[in-house]
Amino acid sequence: MSLIDQTTVGLLSMALDATALRQRAIAQNIANANTPGYQRIGVSFESHLGALQGALKHGATPSLASLRDLRPVLETVGAPGAPVALDMEVAALSDNTLQQQALLKLLNKHMALLSTAVNEGKR
Template sequence: MLSIIDSNASALLSLALDAAGMRQQAIAHNIANVNTPGHQRVSVSFESRMAALRSPDGQVASPSLADLSNFRPAFEYAQIGSADNAVALDQEMAQLSETTLHHQALLKALNKHFSLIGMAISEGKR
């Protein structure tokens, strides 16, 4: 029964929620320091790590729960003086809006996943 709740779907959704939360923190940090000289722009790497799960033919591999520990989101700092280090307030605000919508969609998906499990459990009692 525990394997249903600790499924790959819930683990991937949980990791994606972690990444979205971290991304919101990084964007807030960038916005707060937009006028700070020498500020290193912060971003979050997650999607690029998850792309490693795709096979060459484009199919998504089904990793084990233990394998997912390698795909934790991480903060990345841009090099000082690089083009990636410039913080544009309008781009950060757009990314914040996008991240907020993404976070809400992930929460709805996780809620649906657990409601389906709950329905299976309650219907199984009949």
């Protein structure tokens, strides 16, 4: 086991990647709201976490290698040509921004703990 647990940082990093990709997808959906035949896009990430949660409940310890399959991916969502609901996209944008801020706070706290451990609590 390494001194610094890379799994936590890896998972937080992937979750932040998902929020960045989701931000891009929402922006594209808003930009193409009036484009005939446009099909909304979204990001699949959280749905892949179910398998990881199940493994953790059974005592498995995740590794960086096991997290590689959890990479966020763009995907088309909804029916082709279905209208983009701007109010829903704006709400999703707001939700995504809050999630990104929370993840950044978690990463910051994790790094602060590591810094404290490295500095043995000295400032």
